[in-house]
Amino acid sequence: MKSILIIGGAGYIGSHVALSFLEAGYAVTVLDNLSAGRQINLFKEARFIHADLQDRMALQNVLKEPYDGVVHLAALKAAGESMIVPEKYSIQNINGTMNLLEALSNSKTRIIIFSSSAAVYGMPQYLPLDEKHPLNPLNFYGFTKLEIEHFLEWFDQLKEIRYASLRYFNAAGYDPQGRVKGLEQNPANLIPIVMEVATGERQRVDVYGNDYPTPDGTGIRDYIHVTDLAHAHLKAFECVQEQGQSLTVNLGTGKGYSVLEVIEAARTVSNRKIPYTIVDRRPGDPAELYSTSEKANQLLKWQPQFSDLNMLVSSTWKVYEENM
Ligand SMILES: NC(=O)c1ccc[n+]([C@@H]2O[C@H](COP(=O)([O-])OP(=O)(O)OC[C@H]3O[C@@H](n4cnc5c(N)ncnc54)[C@H](O)[C@@H]3O)[C@@H](O)[C@H]2O)c1
Incomplete structure (x- = not known):
């Protein structure tokens, strides 16, 4: 049975991602500090680890167990707030990811699926936006996502950690079968x-x-339905695992x-x-x-x-x- 660690899996998108992997027969472990995620979004079929990305030792311990891959969704995401407290976004988004990359480097787990964002592009110079569009984030949140994409490229080269950077557009909707019950906290969409x-x-x-x-x-x-987004994580993981190559894609409609x-x-x-x-x-x-x-x-x-x-x-x- 394949295994996946979903960091931020109690959140809005993460809970839907957990459902997709469970439906595909994976052994799912969710790691979340429940700062924005909800207990009610945890499924009994998945294992739960209450931990924080800021806790380096906890991450090293968790990753002593090998997983087929990690999905990394844990981040602060309010673009407006990121312009007021960039230090908070640097610590949570950038340092948090660096702790994870450190733990991955010391582990046998070699695939990371990363929640990037359309915010890496900034003002569109043409439409529809494709992956070749220039990258000029207009807010600090988008900057943190772009920086993390760069780190992933380096860790791919230096540590053979393969990645998928998924640039989401506006995630919306809820599981059509009504299995996700927890409302997104402080939504800005x-x-x-x-x-x-x-x-x-x-x-x-x-x-x-x-x-x-x-x-x-x-x-x-x-607006991309969160169930479509979740399925794309599963497909991206399988693609990286089968082909052994990293990828960056937009997820929009x-x-x-x-x-x-x-x-x-x-x-x-x-x-x-x-x-x-x-x-x-x-x-x-x-x-x-x-x-x-x-x-x-x-x-x-x-x-x-x-x-x-x-x-x-x-x-x-x-x-x-x-x-x-
Ligand atoms: N919602 C969107 O439209 C959208 C668009 C583009 C990108 N994204 C990205 O997708 C990801 C998920 O977004 P979401 O809408 O589900 O947000 P969310 O806030 O519902 O989910 C984030 C989850 O991560 C957890 N978390 C945060 N910091 C953590 C930490 N330090 N340690 C452990 N867990 C932590 C939270 O408790 C929460 O469960 C984020 O990285 C976000 O930047 C979201």
Whole structure:
């Protein structure tokens, strides 16, 4: 039986990744400090280790046991906050990963699947974004992801640790079978914010600008269903293991939805009022941001299956309704 260690596996995306590997018959171990993850996101079929990436000795101990691979999702992810406290993001994201790479270097585990981000690209110079697009992160969070990608390239050369850097676009939705019950903590993405308005937890959605050169004037983003994202981790791991070669791919859908389209879909699905206010554009926000998924399609033989707007919104609403 193949084994996988999922660091950050109690979090929003990590819990879905754990499900994908469990479904594929892997022995799954989740390591998480539960700072943002939730106990309720831990599955009884997986082993749980309560530990922190900052604890070098704990990591060395955990990795004394060989795994077929590690999925590394543990990070701070609020781009705005990263511009205010870059030191916190350096310690958590960069030092945390370095501790992991040190422990991997001293272990028999030789594959790491890393949660990178579309934030490594910065302002799009052309669309759809492909992997050859220049890398100019606009925020410190994106910078930490890019730095980690560089470290992975070096550790591949120097220590033969093979990696997959997966550059996610906007993760959204919940397990269509309703097995992930824990809501993402302090979400900053549009769909959870719209849900909080639908449940009455927030008064309204702030729409940042309606004068962009898009059909309805609001920003367009690429939303990828978290179950599609999770399947891509499994495919990426299998690809790296079979081919013995590292890879970097975008995980997006090839198309985007506007802010108003998302609000309208949520109104239809929830049958609730979703008031919104048009406010000023945010500096640095492009009109449109979406990825090609060609490289991931070819390399991983992966296609998004759940990323249509209705599935994104309805699977999220189901969990919000249950948690109300
Ligand atoms: N959500 C998105 O749209 C998105 C987009 C691009 C990239 N990403 C990346 O994907 C990864 C997962 O994101 P998410 O949305 O699931 O976030 P999340 O906060 O729900 O999950 C992160 C998990 O890591 C754990 N963790 C954090 N620091 C830790 C530490 N020092 N030691 C052990 N565990 C720790 C948290 O408790 C949590 O369970 C992150 O690396 C994030 O940067 C997310």
